[in-house]
Each structure stands twice: as C-alpha cells, then as structure tokens.
Amino acid sequence: MRDQSGALSVTCGQIQSRPSVRMLIQENYGLLLLALLVFLLNQGLEYVLLRHAGADYRVLCGWDCGWYTGVVESGYDLQPHAHPRGDAANWAFFPAFPLAAEAIGAVANVSAGAALLMTAKLFFLFSIFAFVKFAQVWAPGVPAWLAAAVVGFQPYAIYGNVGYTESMFLLFTCLAFLALGKGRFVAAGLFGAVLSAVRPVGVLFVVPLLIAGLRRLPTSDLDERGRILLGAMLVPVGLSMFMIFLYQHTGDALAFSHVQIAWDRIPASPVEHLWQGLWGGDPMPQLWAVMSLVALAMVAVLFFKREYELASFSLVATLVPLSTGLLAMPRYLWWQAPLLLLIAQLLNVHFASLRWHGRNGDWSRHEQHGTEAHGVELRVWMLLLPLSLWGSVVMTMAWINGEWFVV
Amino acid sequence: MKGMHWYYTAMAALGLLHVFVFSLMLRPSVSDEYRDYYITRETTLSPMQRRNLTPIEPGEYFDHHSTAVGFDGWSFAERDHRWSLGSSAKLIFLLEEIQGSEVAQHLVLRFATLGEQTVQIFLNDEPLLERRFDGAGEVELRIPVPDSLLQEGENIVRFDLPDARQPGNGDARILAVALRSFSLS
Numbered sequence: 065m066r067d068q069s070g071a072l073s074v075t076c077g078q079i080q081s082r083p084s085v086r087m088l089i090q091e092n093y094g095l096l097l098l099a100l101l102v103f104l105l106n107q108g109l110e111y112v113l114l115r116h117a118g119a120d121y122r123v124l125c126g127w128d129c130g131w132y133t134g135v136v137e138s139g140y141d142l143q144p145h146a147h148p149r150g151d152a153a154n155w156a157f158f159p160a161f162p163l164a165a166e167a168i169g170a171v172a173n174v175s176a177g178a179a180l181l182m183t184a185k186l187f188f189l190f191s192i193f194a195f196v197k198f199a200q201v202w203a204p205g206v207p208a209w210l211a212a213a214v215v216g217f218q219p220y221a222i223y224g225n226v227g228y229t230e231s232m233f234l235l236f237t238c239l240a241f242l243a244l245g246k247g248r249f250v251a252a253g254l255f256g257a258v259l260s261a262v263r264p265v266g267v268l269f270v271v272p273l274l275i276a277g278l279r280r281l282p283t284s285d286l287d288e289r290g291r292i293l294l295g296a297m298l299v300p301v302g303l304s305m306f307m308i309f310l311y312q313h314t315g316d317a318l319a320f321s322h323v324q325i326a327w328d329r330i331p332a333s334p335v336e337h338l339w340q341g342l343w344g345g346d347p348m349p350q351l352w353a354v355m356s357l358v359a360l361a362m363v364a365v366l367f368f369k370r371e372y373e374l375a376s377f378s379l380v381a382t383l384v385p386l387s388t389g390l391l392a393m394p395r396y397l398w399w400q401a402p403l404l405l406l407i408a409q410l411l412n413v414h415f416a417s418l419r420w421h422g423r424n425g426d427w428s429r430h431e432q433h434g435t436e437a438h439g440v441e442l443r444v445w446m447l448l449l450p451l452s453l454w455g456s457v458v459m460t461m462a463w464i465n466g467e468w469f470v471v
Numbered sequence: 472m473k474g475m476h477w478y479y480t481a482m483a484a485l486g487l488l489h490v491f492v493f494s495l496m497l498r499p500s501v502s503d504e505y506r507d508y509y510i511t512r513e514t515t516l517s518p519m520q521r522r523n524l525t526p527i528e529p530g531e532y533f534d535h536h537s538t539a540v541g542f543d544g545w546s547f548a549e550r551d552h553r554w555s556l557g558s559s560a561k562l563i564f565l566l567e568e569i570q571g572s573e574v575a576q577h578l579v580l581r582f583a584t585l586g587e588q589t590v591q592i593f594l595n596d597e598p599l600l601e602r603r604f605d606g607a608g609e610v611e612l613r614i615p616v617p618d619s620l621l622q623e624g625e626n627i628v629r630f631d632l633p634d635a636r637q638p639g640n641g642d643a644r645i646l647a648v649a650l651r652s653f654s655l656s
Contacts (some may be wrong), residue, residue, distance in 0.1 A: 143519075148547075150519030291477040296484040304492040315500035316494065323507035330512070336643075344641045398625065 083095030092197075099193035102216035107185070110225055124463070125177040127471045128157065129227030134143060135162040136169065136176035140313055144323065149381055152326035155319040159306055160261035180227035187231035188224035192216055194238035201245035201407055202374065206408045210445060211214045214408045219455025220398040222463050222470070225257045230399040233262050237377075237401040240269050242375060245275050250274075261302025264320065265396075268380040270299040272373035279372070329388035341390045348469045352390040356382065359397045360404050376403035392471055399463075411445035418442060510612065516543040526567040529655040540564050540653060552583065552649035557649065558635045561654055562628040566621060578614045579599065581651040585638055588647050591631040594620050609651065616655075628653075 089096070125133065129156050134141075146152035161183065163183040168186070169179025186393040192215045199211040215221070215234070240255035252273055259266035277284075277292035284292070290328065307317040316322060324330070334356075341353030359382050366375035378400050397403060419439030463470045489609045499510065504518040505633035512590045525539050541563035546554040578594065586606040592614065599614050632647035 144517070145519070149517040150523070151517035290482075294478050294482055294485075295487070297482055300489060301485065304488055307495060311495045311500075316505070316509070317499065319494040319509075324498050325509060325512065339641050340641075344643075439561075 070415050072446075081082065081312050089304060092193075094195060095196050096461050097194065097210060097249065098212050099189060102212040103189040104190075106216045106221060106456075109457070110222075113301075113457065113464065117461065118466050122165075122177065124181055124225060125227045125380050126463070126466065127226075128251055129177065129180055131157050131174045132162050132180050132227060136166050136179065141308075142313070147326050149325070149326065153314075153319070153323050155310060155314065155323045158229070158264065158266075158320070158329070159309070159416060161232050161351050162256055166233065169193075171211035173266050177227065181225070182225050184229075184231050185225055191238065192222070192345075194235050194242065195401060195404065197234045198238035198242050198245075199408060201242055202371070203405055203409050204413050205433070206405070207367045208413055209440065210412055211408050213445075213449060214404050214411065214452075215455055217449065217453045218398060218407075219452055219459050221456050222459045226463060228395070229262050233259065233266065234399050234401060236262060236266070237269070241272070241373070241377075241401060244273060245439060247280070247288075249273065249291045249295035250298070251295075253298030256295070256299035257301040259302070260300055261306055265381045265384050265389075267300050267303045269377060270296050271380055272377045274375055275372050301391070307404065326392075329391075331387050334386040337386055337388075337390055351391040352457060355397055356386055356390065356393055357440060358398075359403055366402060366406060371402070374405065378402040378435075379454055405459055411418045411443070411448055413450065414441050416442040485605045495574070514543050515545065516541045521563075524563065524565050531653045532652060534652045535650050536651075540571075545645060545650070546646075550607075552651050553649040554585075554644065554646045555630060555632055555635065555650070557645050559633050560630045560632065560645075560648070562630075563577055564626055564628075566623055566626060575618060577643070578616050579652075579654045579656055580614070581609060581613045583609045583649045583651075584614075584647070585636070585646045588632060588634045591633075593625055593627075593629040595622060596629070596635075601651060613656075618636040621655075 100375060114123070134154050135157055139374055140155060141153040144151045144153040149319045162180070163178045164177070164187075165183040168183045170430065172179065173183060174182065192212050195215045196208045199206045199210070215224075224234075236255050236259040240252050240259055243249075243251035252269075256266070256269040256273060261268050272294075273296050277289075277296065280292070306320065310319045311317040313319075338353050338356060341349040341356075344350070359378070363375050363379045363382065365370075366378065379398050382397060385393060393404075415440055418441075460471065499506070501510070502518065504521055507513045508515075508517050514646060520538070520541060523538055524541050527533070531539075535542075535546045535551075541561075542553060543563055544556055544560035544588040546556050563578055578592075578599065580592075584590065584606045587603065588606065589601070589603045591601045592612075593615060597617070598619055600612070601618070604610060630648060635645045635647035638646055
C-alpha cells in the first residue's frame, strides 16, 4: 500500500519494511526506459552535430571542464597561477563532481577529460529519471514523457554533456526535493550534503528544508522535529568538508569564494547587474538579464502557488550567482529543478481543442452538440518543444564552434 | 528513545563541525598580499603581479602593458591606455639602489583625462603636483622629483582623483586618468 506521501510501505503491526531494490526497479522500469530513450535521443543529436561540424568528443571538454581536468589530474592548486593577473586557481571548482569523475576514470581507465565527460553524461541520464520522479511528487499532473523531454531537449541541455556540474547538480536537487516531498528529512539532508559539495549554491537547499520543516511543525512530534533539525544540519556538511580542506591547503577556508575575483566576479547588488545588462548595449548580457527577470517572475509564480520550498530554492539559486554578474546565468537558471518543473507545467497547459465533427464535416474549436466529435487537444508543448529542440541545436553548435557566450 | 539518542549525538557532532568551520572562516592564515587582494580587496595588484615586479632603471620607459610596474587601482590594459579605477590609483615600482639625486630627477607621465579632472600626484606619500586638466588631449608631465624621495625597494606614485566619474556611455567603471606611459629620467 501507499502512504499519504506516496511512499510505498508494507505495514504489519509496528513493523514497516521498505521496498527492495528489485521492487523499485520493477516499479520504475518504464520510467528508466523513458529516461534512457530521451538521453539516447539527446546523445544522437549531439553525435550528428559533432559529425556535421567535423569535430570529435574532445571539443566538448572546454572552459570549466578544463579546470575540472586540472583538479582530477593534479588536485587543487597550492598557489594561484592562471589568467593574465596570475590570480586564478582551481579552488572555485567544488570537489564532488571531479571526485566522481576520478572514480569513473579509474574504473574505465580513461583520461581525465574523457572521465569528466562520461561522468557528466551519466549524471545527465540519472537526472532525467530523477526529474521525472521529482515531477511526479511535486506536480503529478505533468506527464512523465514531458518532464523527461524538458530536461533532455531544453536549449541548455548541452551543459549535461560537456564536463560541467549541471547534470550532477540537477540530479541531487531532484533527489533532495524528492525526499523532502515524501517527508524524509534526513535523506533530504544527506542529498543536500552532496549538493553542497557540487556547487556553492547547493548549501542553500537548507532553506527549503527548513521551510518544509516549519510547515510540518504544528503536526510533527518530537521525533520528526529531531529529524528535521538533523536534516538541516546535514546539508552544509559537503561544503564544510571542502572548507576544512581549503583551510589546510591554502590557509583560507573561503578561498573558493575569494578566488572569484580572478573571473571579475565581485559581489554586488543583483539589481545593479540586471540594470547594466539591460541598458549596457551588448545583446548577450541583455538576453541574460531578460532571462534572469523571467526566472524571478517564475519564482514569484511558485510563491503564488504556495510552493514555498521550490520558490525559496530558486530564489536564492538565482540571486546568488546574479549578485556576481550575468555571465553564465543561463546554465545557472535552466538547470534548476523548480524552474524546469514550472516550465513542464506551462508546456502541459491546454490552450485549445480542434474537433472534427462528423455531420457538417469541418474543424472547429467550439463544442457542437448532436455531432460525433473527434479531435486533438492543443497544448503549449506542441509549439514550444520544437523551438526548444532548435535552441538545443543552436547551443550545441555554439559550443562546438567555441563561441564565448556558452561559457 | 534509542533512536532519539542517536539523533542528538549526530546533531551535537554536526553542530561542533559547523562551529569549527565557522571559526576557520574568521581566521584565515594567509600572507598580507593574499589578504589585501583576495579578502579585503584593498589592492588590485595580485600577489603574483607583485612578486613579478622587477627593479627598474632611470631612463627606462614603461607603457601601460608593462609587468615591471605594478598597476594598483587601475583597470585592464586597453589597446592604447589603461584607465584608473575609482578616486585613487597607484603605480608601484622597485628601485635596486639609490646613489643620490643624479639617479632620477624627473617623473615622466603621459596620460589623458576623462573631461575635466583635478589630478593630485604623490610620491611615497609626499605631494608632487596638483593640477586641473581640461581633457582636451594627451599630456606629458615632467615632474621634478625632490632629493631623497625615492627609496630603495618599493616606491609608490599615487594619483588622487576627486573628479573620477562614470563616462556615461554604459561603462560602469569610475574613470579619471587614461595612462599611456611612465618613466624616471
């Protein structure tokens, strides 16, 4: 039987047993196949574009992937050394992803660059599956195939394939929210702990966890309150471990933040960055500023829908990178699980019906009584999903061609 | 209750961990150069740039791309010049040995200004010049250097720029002086 939160459980007196791995696989077999299909379609598209451009997979490991390659091959820098000012070091690149890549590289016996690409792609596959599961809990009305397509065919899907952390970040965001949605606060905290070692904003998962805890507070017993607090205290563990390492290594526990000066990312007001982007005259920053405003509007929609956990996470995950500039904002925005979920909900909106009426033989958007009607329901995804796929092609080609704005 | 005991132990351990990490955050164990550049951001001259400064000789000419001179409080090198950032900017250079006033008698600076600007120039905190420029074009200043102002090791030419402002073309930087070159003669 399923309990109120949808978790599968077998009750026998006071004993509850969790489903076995075999049962979980049987239960999710269809979704696993769906995730695999979407992933393979994405990979097929990428392969065709690479062939078309006469490039090979090595071109995918560029920009930040180069930095992660350095972490996998040589560990973290002792001194800053890169960039014209000699002030850049790889401390800005969090350890969970390169550690996973190192493990996969050791198993597969491949180079660091290849290991990073394989790791990102593996997390991409799992993140499609995890996002569908996350959508089933937080927005059950969204069809599984549409949720999978939103991740696999979005314009910025390229970042799941290029040795960046985006796919790992999405996977663990989905897992953390999945656990949170089922009221498993300790599990949510553990996934949050990994998330905090993937990217700086990962630690901010503590905000939705505490909000969910506060919402449950009136009905929770002492045991559950303990689990909520423990979950919240678990979230920063990944970041804390990295900070202890950085202190031992460089003498500065916040080196990951302080070294951002090498990329001219100096904290300022998000409003200031938005203003400069909108009125600065350069088209790319203008586009990124508009995207950021759209994302903030989506956050407002989530708040309006009383999805406070999702809204709060996306709010902080948008404002924190925005406070350091507009560069790379698209990938910070469009790999956020709550925003992708809202997009999936938007794409699922039904906006018209086309019906075929047998008697007078015409297509109509209106109901007609006394006739046998056949037809199709028009949904937003029918218009926007092809556009999204086209955007994905454009961004993949931009990456292959080394355009600066894909960084 | 046994389960609750486990929670409390875990929470106490995590609490200690977070307090420990917080204490590390508050007391970085780094060099002064690191602190000034990365943490307090009092300088725009990175520790590596500072380490790479080499002693200069009177008569040598340094353009705005030079790595022998430290540009602290200046923006990136553009094609023809380097803009000052904010209301103060410094040129830092090293001298190996001082052998009296014949070593260097003038500080030679070529620059332009963003419109009308008052420029105050100091050498090792001693005022050398204060003048208002109309921004009409590039100027070359030959400023006499009094005896004993130059010192062995680090020397600092400081520009105080009270009229620095945004240029009004969408560039958010606070600009005043566009430096082209520097030399001691």
